[in-house]
Amino acid sequence: MSDYVCRSININNNLINGPGLAPHPSPVPPPQPGLCSKLYVGDVSNNSISVIDPSTGLVIDTIENLNDRPYQIYFNPYTNQIIASLSYTPGRELIFIDPQTDTVTNTIRFDNLDSVDGILYNPNTNLYYIASYYGNQVAIVDGTTFEEVAQIFVPAPYQLALDPATDLVYAPAAFSNYVSVISGTNEVDRIVVGEPEFGLYPAEIALNATTRRAYVSLREGNSIAVIDTATNTLVTTIPLAGRPRGIDVDPVTDKVYVALTLPLGQLIEIDGNTNTVTNTLEISDYTWDVVVDTLNNFAYVTDRQNFTVSTIDLSTFSVVQTTEIGGEPTTLAIYYYEC
Numbered sequence: 001m002s003d004y005v006c007r008s009i010n011i012n013n014n015l016i017n018g019p020g021l022a023p024h025p026s027p028v029p030p031p032q033p034g035l036c037s038k039l040y041v042g043d044v045s046n047n048s049i050s051v052i053d054p055s056t057g058l059v060i061d062t063i064e065n066l067n068d069r070p071y072q073i074y075f076n077p078y079t080n081q082i083i084a085s086l087s088y089t090p091g092r093e094l095i096f097i098d099p100q101t102d103t104v105t106n107t108i109r110f111d112n113l114d115s116v117d118g119i120l121y122n123p124n125t126n127l128y129y130i131a132s133y134y135g136n137q138v139a140i141v142d143g144t145t146f147e148e149v150a151q152i153f154v155p156a157p158y159q160l161a162l163d164p165a166t167d168l169v170y171a172p173a174a175f176s177n178y179v180s181v182i183s184g185t186n187e188v189d190r191i192v193v194g195e196p197e198f199g200l201y202p203a204e205i206a207l208n209a210t211t212r213r214a215y216v217s218l219r220e221g222n223s224i225a226v227i228d229t230a231t232n233t234l235v236t237t238i239p240l241a242g243r244p245r246g247i248d249v250d251p252v253t254d255k256v257y258v259a260l261t262l263p264l265g266q267l268i269e270i271d272g273n274t275n276t277v278t279n280t281l282e283i284s285d286y287t288w289d290v291v292v293d294t295l296n297n298f299a300y301v302t303d304r305q306n307f308t309v310s311t312i313d314l315s316t317f318s319v320v321q322t323t324e325i326g327g328e329p330t331t332l333a334i335y336y337y338e339c
Contacts, residue, residue: 119160224270302329
């Protein structure tokens with residue numbers, strides 16, 4: 001989408017990140033009764049996190065003066081926290097944000113890791129899994145003490161996914177051609193996603209817990225690998241017109257959404273039943289991440305070229321709103337709360 005030293009932040013309520021809402025062709029419907037949402041957007045050029053109200057497209061808060069670039073943002077529903085990884089030196093931290101106040105409540109440093117990237121929490125084992133891309137490992141941390149209990153060698157892991165049916169954790173190995181399968185504190189399997197061994201660059205991953213399918217970006221292979229997590233086997237590979245980056249799934253509709261970057265900047269919709277591309281939307285040459293709002297049938301896509309977050313109505317597959325960010329937006333997370 002994590003070590004606890006209290007950090008002061010500046011909350012900006014004056015929208016200094018730009019005008020916020022740009023003209024859009026049709027209004028965004030209000031959220032469902034009783035539930036509202038907020039978007040958390042990592043800005044790697046300003047070492048900050050922007051908070052967006054999707055119903056208006058306005059930046060409503062900015063969490064500033066972070067110790068490094070926010071590289072992954074993850075919502076932990078079990079602790080009701082937004083967690084962001086500050087990947088490199090001087091960072092190598094996880095920061096924990098209270099989404100009710102949008103303040104940093106704790107910071108945990110990992111000086112023994114070369115980088116801190118993907119984040120995942122398993123509530124059944126009370127373990128955090130931390131992908132260290134430059135450290136070539138997945139660090140496993142006790143969820144109460146935040147002490148490291150194990151390390152597993154994985155060549156350049158970037159993102160992680162959990163199958164709640166089995167408690168297995170899936171970690172694509174970017175500098176190899178497989179996805180590592182982790183049970184508790186042990187690697188139990190490796191799923192080969194193609195040849196050659198080096199060059200495919202499996203990186204991002206999203207898992208549909210309903211269909212037991214995991215989708216892995218093969219950045220250099222311009223394709224998506226589909227894994228059956230019930231059998232831990234490769235089902236198929238879906239060719240794409242560009243380099244895949246961000247991936248998210250909608251378990252309600254069984255659709256997969258992929259942000260492509262360079263040479264094409266697109267949002268791609270894949271039918272999870274047929275494993276075929278069903279919709280394509282041009283955005284820019286440098287789209288980066290995507291998150292799906294399953295309650296309102298929207299997707300949000302970051303655009304590092306135009307410094308924006310686009311709101312896509314998935315029923316029409318069109319951009320209905322654009323929010324300007326003051327720097328380079330990358331990673332995304334969505335948070336739901338009672339209005």
